[in-house]
Amino acid sequence: MADDLYAALGVPRTASEAEIKKAYRRIAKTDHPDLTDDPAAQERFKAASAAYDLLKDPEQRARYDRGEIDSQGQERPQRRYYRDFSEAQGNPYRGKPSYGDFSDVFADLFGEGAAQGGRSGFGAGWQGAGRGGAQSFDMRGQDHRYTLEVDFLTAARGGTTRITLPDGNVLDVAIPAGTRDGQTIRLRGKGAPGMGGGAPGDALLSVTVADDPDWRREGEDIITVLPISLSEAVLGSRVEAETLDGPVMLTVPAGASSGRKLRLRGRGLAGPGGRRGDQYVELRIVLPPQVDDELSRLIRDWSAAHPYDPRAGRGKRS
Incomplete structure (x- = not known):
């Protein structure tokens, strides 16, 4: 684990x-x-992943910059001395030291949950073995944070992706349909092992949804790009369009222009209450690979007989 998170990413x-x-x-x-079997490269990725997981959170980054947490996101313990504890118990180095209840010490070092004997921290599992017996404790393992990049369609449709954790374990992770960029997927028990009889921590996967040139998301709606030919745009036609649920036949109206959006109700992503958004199909006119003399002559003759300005009114101010 890199001590300097910025150095692990190669940024100032x-x-x-x-x-x-x-x-x-x-x-x-x-x-x-x-992508690689090079151990050095894998170590660089491990360090970069841990660095990105912490630094992408503005609050966590600010705390790291102030030195309040370390490179693993753990609290940096503040130095406390015997005098602090002794005076807190009303015993400023006078007479026989009174050890009393250790809960205040655990609270200072490990948080209030430890002092209260909660489910986290040392207080949770501090067990006496009986009069004169040895003492032991149980503590839950730390959570580990990772970043997982998935393609747009996997995030939208849902699916399974295989990941390799830094410790070499290979996992098949279920991606819920409609997963958003920045959403966290929790893998229970896949974090650090616990101490004593404590349960292991969890692995928290922060999802990054990769950009796709033909799909984009706006809330629960999705927008796709559909290339059409010049003749399909002019004359209109029935063409196949891709949706999250598979291909459908779509009617392109005659005279359609590039940029026009056709709406497919209920073909978007599932939102609150299970209601799905819509899909908008954006038309894009694509000319043939080569414009021959016949097409050039046809367009030239038609334009001479039917002149029009597609930019009329643009750039004018009243």
Whole structure:
């Protein structure tokens, strides 16, 4: 684990959020364990992944910059001395030291949950073995955070993706339909092992949805791009369009222009209450690979007889 998270990503401490994300993606594209068997590259990816997981959170980044947490996101313990505890118990180095209840010490070192004997921290599992017996404790393992990049359609439709954790374990992760960029998937029990009889921590996967040139998301609606020919745009036609549920036949109206959007109700992503958004199909006119003399002559003659200005009214101010 790198001590300097910025160095692990190769960016300065003044780097913007976008620069940090770009640096992580650059490393992931070359050093991900699924792409290389080079141990050094895998270590670089492991360090970069941990760094990105912490630095992408503005609050966590600010705490790291202030030195309140370390490179693993753990609280940095504040130095406390015997005098602090002794005086807190009304015993400023006078007479026989009174050890009393250790809960205040655990609270200072491990948080209030430890002092209260909650489910987390040392207080949770501090067990006496009986009068004069040895004492032991149970503590839940730490959660580990990772970043998982999935393609747009897997995030939209749902599916399964295989990942390799830094410890070498290979997992098949279920991606819920409609997964958003930045959403966290929890894998219970896949974090650090617990201490004593404590349960293991969880693995928390922060999902990054990759951009797709033909699909994009706006809330629960999705927008796709559908190339059409010049004749289909002029004359209208029935063409096949891709949806999350499979291909459908779509009517392109005669005289359609590039950029026009056709609406498919209920073909978007599932939202609150299970109601799905819509899909908008954006038309894009594509000319033939080569414009021959016949097409050129046809368009030239037609334009001479039917002149029009597609830019009329643009750029004018009243």
